Amino acid sequence: xxxxxxxxxxxxxxxxxxxxxxxxxxxxxxxxxxxxxxxxxxxxxxxxxxxxxxxxxxxxxxxxxxxxxxxxxxxxxxxxxxxxxxxxxxxxxxxxxxxxxxxxxxxxxxxxxxxxxxxxxxxxxxxxxxxxxxxxxxxxxxxxxxxxxxxxxxxxxxxxxxxxxxxxxxxxxxxxxxxxxxxxxxxxxxxxxxxxxxxxxxxxxxxxxxxxxxxxxxxxxxxxxxxxxxxxxxxxxxxxxxxxxxxxxxxxxxxxxxxxxxxxxxxxxxxx
Amino acid sequence: xxxxxxxxxxxxxxxxxxxxxxxxxxxxxxxxxxxxxxxxxxxxxxxxxxxxxxxxxxxxxxxxxxxxxxxxxxxxxxxxxxxxxxxxxxxxxxxxxxxxxxxxxxxxxxxxxxxxxxxxxxxxxxxxxxxxxxxxxxxxxxxxxxxxxxxxxxxxxxxxxxxxxxxxxxxxxxxxxxxxxxxxxxxxxxxxxxxxxxxxxxxxxxxxxxxxxxxxxxxxxxxxxxxxxxxxxxxxxxxxxxxxxxxxxxxxxxxxxxxxxxxxxxxxxxxxxxxxxxxxxxxxxxxxxxxxxxx
Amino acid sequence: xxxxxxxxxxxxxxxxxxxxxxxxxxxxxxxxxxxxxxxxxxxxxxxxxxxxxxxxxxxxxxxxxxxxxxxxxxxxxxxxxxxxxxxxxxxxxxxxxxxxxxxxxxxxxxxxxxxxxxxxxxxxxxxxxxxxxxxxxxxxxxxxxxxxxxxxxxxxxxxxxxxxxxxxxxxxxxxxxxxxxxxxxxxxxxxxxxxxxxxxxxxxxxxxxxxxxxxxxxxxxxxxxxxxxxxxxxxxxxxxxxxxxxxxxxxxxxxxxxxxxxxxxxxxxxxxxxxxxxxxxxxxxxxxxxxxxxxxxxxxxxxxxxxxxxxxxxxxxxxxxxxxxxxxxxxxxxxxxxxxxxxxxxxxxxxxxxxxxxxxxxxxxxxxxxxxxx
Numbered sequence: 001x002x003x004x005x006x007x008x009x010x011x012x013x014x015x016x017x018x019x020x021x022x023x024x025x026x027x028x029x030x031x032x033x034x035x036x037x038x039x040x041x042x043x044x045x046x047x048x049x050x051x052x053x054x055x056x057x058x059x060x061x062x063x064x065x066x067x068x069x070x071x072x073x074x075x076x077x078x079x080x081x082x083x084x085x086x087x088x089x090x091x092x093x094x095x096x097x098x099x100x101x102x103x104x105x106x107x108x109x110x111x112x113x114x115x116x117x118x119x120x121x122x123x124x125x126x127x128x129x130x131x132x133x134x135x136x137x138x139x140x141x142x143x144x145x146x147x148x149x150x151x152x153x154x155x156x157x158x159x160x161x162x163x164x165x166x167x168x169x170x171x172x173x174x175x176x177x178x179x180x181x182x183x184x185x186x187x188x189x190x191x192x193x194x195x196x197x198x199x200x201x202x203x204x205x206x207x208x209x210x211x212x213x214x215x216x217x218x219x220x221x222x223x224x225x226x227x228x229x230x231x232x233x234x235x236x237x238x239x240x241x242x243x244x245x246x247x248x249x250x251x252x253x254x255x256x257x258x259x260x261x262x263x264x265x266x267x268x269x270x271x272x
Numbered sequence: 273x274x275x276x277x278x279x280x281x282x283x284x285x286x287x288x289x290x291x292x293x294x295x296x297x298x299x300x301x302x303x304x305x306x307x308x309x310x311x312x313x314x315x316x317x318x319x320x321x322x323x324x325x326x327x328x329x330x331x332x333x334x335x336x337x338x339x340x341x342x343x344x345x346x347x348x349x350x351x352x353x354x355x356x357x358x359x360x361x362x363x364x365x366x367x368x369x370x371x372x373x374x375x376x377x378x379x380x381x382x383x384x385x386x387x388x389x390x391x392x393x394x395x396x397x398x399x400x401x402x403x404x405x406x407x408x409x410x411x412x413x414x415x416x417x418x419x420x421x422x423x424x425x426x427x428x429x430x431x432x433x434x435x436x437x438x439x440x441x442x443x444x445x446x447x448x449x450x451x452x453x454x455x456x457x458x459x460x461x462x463x464x465x466x467x468x469x470x471x472x473x474x475x476x477x478x479x480x481x482x483x484x485x486x487x488x489x490x491x492x493x494x495x496x497x498x499x500x501x502x503x504x505x506x507x508x509x510x511x512x513x514x515x516x517x518x519x520x521x522x523x524x525x526x527x528x529x530x531x532x533x534x535x536x537x538x539x540x541x542x543x544x545x546x547x548x549x550x551x552x553x554x555x556x557x558x559x560x561x562x563x564x565x566x567x
Numbered sequence: 568x569x570x571x572x573x574x575x576x577x578x579x580x581x582x583x584x585x586x587x588x589x590x591x592x593x594x595x596x597x598x599x600x601x602x603x604x605x606x607x608x609x610x611x612x613x614x615x616x617x618x619x620x621x622x623x624x625x626x627x628x629x630x631x632x633x634x635x636x637x638x639x640x641x642x643x644x645x646x647x648x649x650x651x652x653x654x655x656x657x658x659x660x661x662x663x664x665x666x667x668x669x670x671x672x673x674x675x676x677x678x679x680x681x682x683x684x685x686x687x688x689x690x691x692x693x694x695x696x697x698x699x700x701x702x703x704x705x706x707x708x709x710x711x712x713x714x715x716x717x718x719x720x721x722x723x724x725x726x727x728x729x730x731x732x733x734x735x736x737x738x739x740x741x742x743x744x745x746x747x748x749x750x751x752x753x754x755x756x757x758x759x760x761x762x763x764x765x766x767x768x769x770x771x772x773x774x775x776x777x778x779x780x781x782x783x784x785x786x787x788x789x790x791x792x793x794x795x796x797x798x799x800x801x802x803x804x805x806x807x808x809x810x811x812x813x814x815x816x817x818x819x820x821x822x823x824x825x826x827x828x829x830x831x832x833x834x835x836x837x838x839x840x841x842x843x844x845x846x847x848x849x850x851x852x853x854x855x856x857x858x859x860x861x862x863x864x865x866x867x868x869x870x871x872x873x874x875x876x877x878x879x880x881x882x883x884x885x886x887x888x889x890x891x892x893x894x895x896x897x898x899x900x901x902x903x904x905x906x907x908x909x910x911x912x913x914x915x916x917x918x919x920x921x922x923x924x925x926x927x928x929x930x931x932x933x934x935x936x937x938x939x940x941x
Contacts, residue, residue, distance in 0.1 A: 052817065073817060074817075074822075077816065085814075091811060091814065093806055099807075102804055113799065114795070114801055115799055117800055361914065367644045367728065367731060370646075370731060371866065371909055374909060375908070376906060376910065377906075379907070382899055495858065495859075499858065502732045506732055537743045537746060537748065540739075541741075541744050544736050547736075551725055551729075551733075
């Protein structure tokens, strides 16, 4: 696997005096399938926001040889960095096919843009296949089920041909089977690309993570393989110390967990 | 020097009028995000209220003082009615609200024409407000302008106190900052919306009373001010009272100084250019609430 | 995941349904029918007077084509189209006034002799004596102004209501500025009493018919061009930007440019409409380009259906017709009706009259479905 890795040095993000990300260092190798976990407010989403140019940040974020900080969002995207959002964000008024075709087309020339789309471009057809949305391609994205929208978003990243995928809670709200299928998909994708996943679902993380970083209060608390991180006493303390947020890891085989990300997703929807 | 001072005072009094009109908008547009083009017609309603009251109360001074609360109630009631009838159905479609309320504005103008006639009417200012105060050295301050300035500042003060100190103000701010959370916290958001709209529209009525002191009353008087008032809120920053206050006075002085050095029409264009240039620097306006939202 | 059972959470109208073979032929057929009606039948059955009125309405329809693109597809509420209509109109009228003056051996257009303070033509009038320059300016000027404003505004992500209010303020500013320049722009009166059109007398009904035909051809051409933009990949991208600008940015596009194109094209169309309005009606004035007429341009499209090209065009024609016919007969009643029309069309039928068949069909399907379920 060749390609660029993501190197984050001393990343800082503040909102009106509140420090959301406080000197984070991260190295993500090409081909990694990295999970970012941590309690709510740990700065996970803000970290992704900073990398993709949505919020201003201090420090340094390099993708290969390119410094990302200070570039506008669409330029960062063109370097091959794609992301999804906590609430699946697709173009609801357009069809699945149109969504994917737009995602595939950032490099198109004016002449192509002014013409009608003829047929289905090959990358789009492949993405339809991979995400299992082929039969729904002429359906408006707005009427898709929640999980299908998440898959469409991942499909859009695939046709965008990004080298680095940043996924913000991709399995939130999915059924068990859908989670398994998504995990398998991520595994396949990470054979050729680098994937970073923000996730609350510990089972999901355990099954699919190649490496894990734990964020807490804007800092990296622990890093390593799943086993290493689980064994880290600091990690256990962070999760134990927060009784309000029960952690499936420490109560194995408990009753089905309430969806951890639901409030966060609702807030994001409200904000958007 | 005298000229400059006089011109600045003119600018400040233009700013005071702008501020009075924009104040209601800081609530309805700034806090609630509703673009109510009929806001201008609420101003008109306030002005006609003054006119009607003066017909029945002979003393100009008394009628003016009575007109202030009555105009507030009349315009406020119109606003609450509009909110209940139309606007609450359109909260998710701000641009459509603009066009719908424009339709309302057309109908209200026609209503005024049918009731009061198309030609402009006039009220008599109380004697106390017709004179000037001379500060010596050729500097004069017109009494009616001073009155408007005082009224504008009083309204700002009142609104600030309401928003800061009363339970209603807390609810309004809660709804603005997070509607869903406010709702699950037991706030009747619909009632808060209507109350906010009532106060915002009522302030337009008060502005209408003030405008009778400086100009004629006519069916289209609102349209002349409405776009400028919206610009004040845009430049001031959404949901920020102090932004609108500063902007109103700055734009007023800018307008009056430019008018003096060029012409009225050139000044108008120059002010717009200045606003676009300002938005390059601060696209969200002078003051903003910073959040983590996507927008 | 692969199961195809979807539960539509809310009703979403598809911007561009898949094109069936029937649809393929329907559009050109409708286009052809419109062309035959406007070019062949209307000139035969309508009197000179009515044909001239129709020419005027069609100018508004040309503006509506641009509105449909920028607002219907791009979600940009363009409340200042009067500015571009006015720039195009004034550019044309300035040339025609100069040509009129030259025909009668005058150095200055008539109104300048009345109000003017100087015997010399203002410098910025001079190039408009050249017909090619003036014609180019009817489109270039509005597009340049739109490009400048759009660049500054979209670049800084000023959008939605802010954009609408700024474009409205521009319309107000231009009309106030024109009124203030009595000596060089004719002030409140505007440029009136235009006699000739590139050597043809506008008093001759035959030449009026020629102007009408030119307007029809321009309208049809622009509709065809707009239709191409609608169905192109750019059209899809424009809808995507309207839906969620931020998401588009994360796909590597700059939404500012996408919006700018729609805004500038719409401005050019409005400019052309203004230029054609002048020979058809013989006047351009500040009252035709301020805040009120600017909203009028949008309302026609809203009533007919902002997202549908044909809907917007028919809406603009219908509202313009109602405006001039009914407002003379029942001024007060018409104003109420107009206000009510805006409220109903925009508030309760956001797709305009063009969406009525779909709305009815959807309602029927929904009823049928709930019937099945029960």
